[in-house]
Amino acid sequence: MLHALCPLLVPLCPLRFREDELMYIIAIIPARYGSTRFPGKALVSIKNKPMIQWVYERTKRSSLINRTIVATDDDRIFNVVKSFGGDVVMTAENHPTGTDRIAEVARGIDCNLVVNVQGDEPLIKHEMIDQAILPLVNDTSIPMGTLCKKITNREEAVDPNVVKVVFDSEGFALYFSRAPIPWDRERWSGKSTFGDLPLGAAMYKHIGLYVYRREFLLRYASMLQTSLEVTEKLEQLRALEHGYRVKTVVTEYESFGVDIPDDLGKIFHRLKEG
Numbered sequence: 001m002l003h004a005l006c007p008l009l010v011p012l013c014p015l016r017f018r019e020d021e022l023m024y025i026i027a028i029i030p031a032r033y034g035s036t037r038f039p040g041k042a043l044v045s046i047k048n049k050p051m052i053q054w055v056y057e058r059t060k061r062s063s064l065i066n067r068t069i070v071a072t073d074d075d076r077i078f079n080v081v082k083s084f085g086g087d088v089v090m091t092a093e094n095h096p097t098g099t100d101r102i103a104e105v106a107r108g109i110d111c112n113l114v115v116n117v118q119g120d121e122p123l124i125k126h127e128m129i130d131q132a133i134l135p136l137v138n139d140t141s142i143p144m145g146t147l148c149k150k151i152t153n154r155e156e157a158v159d160p161n162v163v164k165v166v167f168d169s170e171g172f173a174l175y176f177s178r179a180p181i182p183w184d185r186e187r188w189s190g191k192s193t194f195g196d197l198p199l200g201a202a203m204y205k206h207i208g209l210y211v212y213r214r215e216f217l218l219r220y221a222s223m224l225q226t227s228l229e230v231t232e233k234l235e236q237l238r239a240l241e242h243g244y245r246v247k248t249v250v251t252e253y254e255s256f257g258v259d260i261p262d263d264l265g266k267i268f269h270r271l272k273e274g
Contacts, residue, residue, distance in 0.1 A: 023112045023137060026067045027059050027129070028105050030098035031119035033074035037260050042077050042119050044258075046267060049084075051258065052077060054122035056086050061126035064133045065115060071105045097235055099210075103221035106214055113137075114217050116210040120258040123270055124209070128253045132211045135171075135247045143216035144239055145247040146173075147207040149254065154199045161259070163206040163234060165248055173246040176206055176234050204248075207255040210236070216244070 031042040031052050038044075042052040052070060060068045070081045070088040073095070081088035095101040098116065106114045113136055115129060128147060136142050148165050156162045160178040167173050175181065184201045212220065226241035228234075239246055256266055 025065050025113040025133065026069060026109060026111045027065045027115040027117050028102040029055055029070045029117045029119045030101040031070055031072045031077050033077055041258055043080055046122055047271060050080055051122045052081060052119055053084050055117060055119055055124060058124050058126060059117050059129060062129040064130050069105060071101050099235060100221050103217055106217055111214050114212045114214055118208050118257060121255060122267055123256050125253050128209060128251050131249050131251050132209055135249060136211050136213065142247045143213050143244050145211040147209050147251045148204040148248050149207060149251055151203040151205050156205055157199055157203050165204050165206045167248045171248050173240060173248045176236055178232055
C-alpha cells in the first residue's frame with residue numbers, strides 16, 4: 001500500500017507507486033470571473049485573502065500533489081494569483097465547463113493524474129484531496145475518482161442543489177442525481193411531496209472534487225454530452241453513460257462551496273469556529 005511505501009511524500013518530487021515507475025500528479029483549479037450567480041467570486045475577500053488564494057494554499061498542502069495550477073480566462077484573476085506567488089495559466093474564454101478548461105491545461109503537461117479542485121471551495125481540506133487520489137494511485141485501472149459524504153439532515157436529502165450518489169459494493173458510482181436516492185419505499189410510502197420525506201436509508205451527497213487519469217480526462221472532455229447529463233445538468237453522468245467507472249470515496253470531512261453571496265456566511269462561521 002502507498003502509506004507503507006511512501007511515509008514522507010515531498011510535493012516537489014514525483015510519487016513512486018511502482019518500483020520501476022514514477023507518478024506525477026497535478027491539481028488544476030478552474031476559476032472564471034463570469035459566474036452567473038456570483039460574478040467575481042474567485043476574488044471575494046475572506047479574512048483579507050481572495051477566495052482563490054484560500055483554495056490554492058489548501059490544495060498545496062496535499063502530500064500527493066506535485067504541482068498546483070490555477071486555470072483562468074480573466075486577467076484580474078491571473079494577476080491576483082501572480083501577486084500571491086501562485087502558479088497560474090491563461091486559457092481560452094469559450095470553455096463551456098470547468099472540465100474543458102482543465103483539459104486545455106493538462107494537454108500541455110506531462111503528468112499521470114489530474115485533480116480538479118473547485119475554485120469556490122475555500123475550506124477544502126488537503127486530506128480530502130489525498131483521499132480522492134489514493135485509489136487511482138493504487139489501482140491503475142480506475143479512470144476517474146471523486147468524493148461523497150453521508151447525509152445527516154433531511155434538508156440536504158431533498159435539496160436539488162445537493163447532488164446525491166449511489167454506489168456499488170466496491171465504491172463505484174451507479175448514479176448521480178439531484179433527486180433523493182435511493183428511494184426509501186417503506187419509509188416514504190404515501191408522502192405527497194419531497195418536503196414530507198423523513199431522512200431514511202443511508203444517503204450520500206456528492207462532493208465535486210475529481211481525479212482523472214490524464215489520458216481519460218482528454219478523452220472525457222471530447223465526448224459528446226449524454227441525455228442524462230443534459231437532463232440532470234450533471235457533467236459526471238457523461239462518464240457513466242459512456243460506460244466508464246467512477247470510484248467514489250466516502251469522506252468524513254465536510255465541503256462548503258460558495259455558489260451565491262449568501263453562502264459566504266457559512267464560510268465565515270466555520271472559520272470563526274476554527
